[in-house]
Amino acid sequence: MNACFRSARRGWLFAALALLVSLAPVGRPARAGTVLVAVAANFAEAAQRLAPVFRRETGDDIVITVGSTGKLYAQIVNGAPYDILLAADQRRPRLLEEGGQAVAGTRFTYATGQLSLWSPDPRAIAPGQGPALLARGGFRHLAIANPALAPYGAAARQTLERLGLWRGLQGRLVMGQNVGQVFSMVATGNAELGIIARSYALSPRNTTPGSRWDIPADMHAPIRQDAVLLKPAADNAAARAFLAFLAGDPAARAVIRGLGYGVGR
Amino acid sequence: MIGALDLGPLWLTLRLAAISTLILLILGTPLAWWLAHTGSRAKSVIEAVTALPLVLPPTVLGFYLLVFLSPGSAIGGMWVRMTGENLTFSFSGLVVATVIYALPFTVQPLQASFESIGRAPLEAAATLRASGWDAFFTVATPMALRGYLTAVVLSFAHAIGEFGVVLMVGGNIPGRTKVISIAIYEHVETLEYAQAHMLSLILLVFSFVALVAVYSINRRFPLRVG
Structure with missing residues (x-):
């Protein structure tokens, strides 16, 4: 009876150990190839179309979160774990860089809104x-x-x-x-x-x-939309690759232009 | 915009909550009465419909209202022909949304009160030759006081705190649909944290007081059923 009880207990111990092992992080290769991109609502369509193109070229995944630039900014300031912000303006990326939440020198205009x-x-x-x-x-x-x-x-x-x-x-x-x-x-x-x-x-x-x-572009100040690399992704190669893709890949530029954005410079 | 706190949204919200609560009492009383006394098989269905706003996310209600109150829809179109105005993006539209959203908070406490009173006091009143209306207002209503107070406080408080539905059908028009929760959202998004803090504190204190009121009501007005 006693032995039986003891062996049952050992069984539980094994089960618990097995559970612990199964829960342990197994290297998590996903991180290296996944980029969390916070996207201003106007660019949601473009980002969703760029994701498969980027995946085809690099094998990396893009995970998109859509919101207004102001809301995304507030989330980032409060610690949201995005890798990249594709803003609808230049002000929020600049503020993030000044506030130390973005990596200095990574800002650039990826599209001009119409x-x-x-x-x-x-x-x-x-x-x-x-x-x-x-x-x-x-x-x-x-x-x-x-x-x-x-x-x-x-x-x-x-x-x-x-x-x-x-x-x-x-x-x-x-x-x-x-x-x-x-x-x-x-x-x-x-x-x-x-x-x-x-x-x-x-x-x-x-x-x-x-x-x-x-509406002709000269009716309003140009809507320059800036992208910036965020601090949590400073060492994320896939995130940097996506920014480079956005800035210079001909296929990416064609997708963006096709949705009515100005690209260039 | 930075600096003075605009209290317009606060007054608008209070007006919205007061009007909605009044309409809810008028609509909710007969509904709760019927639910409390009916033996109909439809009761469960009607109860479920009444409770839907409790479980549905505001985005679902907001989306449906956006679709079914639009000028192209039957209800929204009729409203446009009658008033010349949209139902969405209007104060009236917010009242409709709030009444739907807060319905369970009116009906459920009233129904519970009416059920606990039962039929006996009304039958006694009838033997004393009180008419049905007379018995309702002089016997049932005072006995259901606790239910009424709870219903009013909860419905009013929910109307004040509503956000998701208003965000979708309001259109953020100052003086008409820009209620306090929307104003807070906007302050947060434009980094005006001081104003957001002020309005949020007002809501926090109000909600706390409302809940204390509900719990005191439940203590101080024990059901007088005997």
Whole structure:
């Protein structure tokens, strides 16, 4: 009886040991080949298309987290374990570098954003009639990203100010937290018009091309979007490889350009 | 924007919570009464529907409201024809969202109260020739006081704290849909931590007081059923 009890106990000991061994980290090769990329909402489509291209070329995986630049910034400052930030502006990457959360000297402009006034209704915006349509005001709501939070919102505001319409539109402006939410507000028909990142209008997932006015780049300050390597990834070769891919790979540049971004320099 | 704390969102939130709570009491009372007294087989289904907002993430409610209140939908379209305005991105739309979101916090305490009172006091009132309405207001309502107080405090507090749904259907319009939780979110995202701290502290203190109130109500008004 006693022996039997003892052997049963040994059995448990073995089981516990086996469990411990199975839980121990087995070298974790995944880390070396995985890059956690925090992506501003406007660039989500591009990042998702770049990931398989990058994987084909290097074998490394890209894991994407999408949010507004402001939210991602706050998460990073508070210790979120991302390797790279693809911001929608230049300010947040610079602040991260100044604050010591990013690796100095790794910042560069990976894309320049473009705006479009968009409606899912194919007849809503007649060719060349974008400004006239906004001025006429035959709509209840125009959705823009919140200028306080999102660079695309700030650029939308500058455009409307340039057109002399900002103050007049106050009662009709609704704000999304980022261009992604703006797109959903318009796509669901809650707002008739929205100022979105052109990448959303050009996305193959946008099943309603609708009609749009591509806002000329000189209507607002250029939306220079900077990338930066974050501190936790200082020694992550895959992360550095992705930044190099983003900056100079012809296939990557073609994907980015194809979604309506400016690339160059 | 940095500097003075804008209290507009706070007042807007209080107004939203007050109006929603009032509507919830009006809608919730008959529903809770029916649930407390019915022998219908539909009871479980209706109870489940009422409790759905407790378990669904706000994103689900927000998404459905965005779709079903949009001007292209039946309800949203009717609203546009009646008022000339959108239901989404409006204060009225937020009231609709809040009423749906906080429904279980009104109905469940009321139903529990009505159930614990039972039929006997009302039947006694009827033998004294009180009409149904009379019996409800002079007998049932005072006896269900605890349930009403709990329902009001919980519904009001939930309306104050709502975030996810408002984020999706509100549109962040100052004075109309920019409630306190949205204002805090925006302050955090724009690195205005001082303002975020102030508004958050107000919410924290308010929520604590509300919960203390609920627990004291439960102590001080024991069910007077005998």
